[in-house]
Every structure is written in C-alpha cells, then in structure tokens.
Amino acid sequence: MTTSSDATFNKDYQTHLKHLQLKGLQPKTIGAYARAIRYIGDWFDYQIRDLTEEQLLEYFSTLLNTHSWSTVKLDLYGLKFFYQHVLHKPWCHLDLIKPPKAVRLPDIVTVEEAIHLFKTTRILSYKVFYFTVYSLGLRLGEGLRLEVGDLDAERHRVHIRDAKGNKDRLVPLPDATLEVLRRFWSVHRNPVLLFPNRKGGLSGSGSATTPLDRGGVQTTLRKVVAQCGVKKRLPHILYATAMQPI
DSSP: OOHHHHHHHHHHHHHHHHHHHHTTOOHHHHHHHHHHHHHHHHHTTTOOTTOOHHHHHHHHHHHHTTSOHHHHHHHHHHHHHHHHHTSOOOOOOTTSOOOOOOOOOOOOOOHHHHHHHHHHOOSHHHHHHHHHHHHHTOOHHHHHTOBGGGEETTTTEEEEOSOGGGOOEEEEOOHHHHHHHHHHHHHHOOSSBSSBOSTTHHHHHTTOOSBOOHHHHHHHHHHHHHHHTOOOOSSTTOOOSOOOOO
16 A cells, blocks of 8 residues: 555545535444445545446445345445445436345244343343343343433433434333332432443443443343353344343
C-alpha cells in the first residue's frame, strides 16, 4: 500500500464512520458496515474508489467460501453505503448477490428445558437476566438495555426502547417476572439499570453506569446450554410465555 492510498483510505473510512453515525443506524449495523470497508480495503490494497464488477465478483465469491450469506450481504450493503454517502457515486451492483431464499423457524426451548437452564446458572445476575429475556420474549440487546423506569407494575407491561428498526414497543409483564425482578433489584438497588455490570462486584453494582457485558452473557449462556445438554442454536433459545418464578 502506498502512502497516498493509505491516507486516502483512512480519510474515506473516517468519513464513512461519521455518515454511519449521522444516519442513526444501530450500533451493530455501524460495526458491520465499518468492518466491511476495512476488510474490502485490505483485500484491494486500500484502493476501493473505482472497483469494477469483475473485482467485486471475485471478492464476494471468495468471501462466500469462508463466511455465511448474512456476512456477505452485510459487506455488500456496507460497500453500497460507502459508495453512496462517501464517494457520492451511483451504486450499480444491486443484483450482484442474491442469497437463496430460506424460511427457518427459530429454536425454542421447552419450559422444562428452560427451568433446567435457569437452575444450572449459578451467577444470580445471569440467572435473572436469562429468565427475564425468556419470559418477556426479548432480544439480547433489548434485555441488556432495560431500566428500572421501563417497568410499569400497575399496568403489567414493559417499555422496550430502541428495538429492531429503532422502534419502541410494549410487552406484557407477567407477575412471575415482576416478582423476580423486584427481588433482584433489592439485591443491587441500582437507581437506573435493571442489570448493572458485575465489574465492581455486588457492592459496586448499585452505582454502575453500564449494563451486563454482552460477551459475558453470551459466553455463560453457551456454557450453561452445553452443561444442560440442550441441542439448540443460540441466540433464539430464550423465548417463551410466562412461567413460575425461579
């Protein structure tokens, strides 16, 4: 890579990041689109301003040999965003990738499997978090972002903020879940977060300003699922209706 191509790419990449943030995209989407430009830049020696269809065909064909269709699509969309908002060039490669259509049902654990999973989880904060996500039918990020003020005990509902598509929604709050969350909050008493991070231990969780670590939640869940012998894929494992309190 030459010095000039290095400087040009870095300038374009920083502009790309600014546009991603200004468009109000979700953090995961911003990360995926940014990663796409880094990978494509590395592949083409950081000279990506005038890629031909033949070059893109070679790149995405190679990428598909080692990555899933979803990753390939994200890289394509990330490059499209880069061309449109950073280079201000028309995007003419819309039909380059057409993943095969497939309809898959998520893996859903039974109530018995879920109870076994909760009992096997030893760390209280993870145990309550898994139960809450399961009983409310939430995505992982939605559960991590829950705050004390999102619970409406009187109307038995939960305000889910910044869900998929940057939309809010209300979900029913079962009595069992409300009881569990009340008991859990009495342990950490954080004035804002329902699931404060564990870095400062129990004494520090009351003043924590960030929620549980996503990686820690996922890693622990994988270990618990393996220990329970549940042969189902994550992260769709935690979905259900109301249950008895743990």
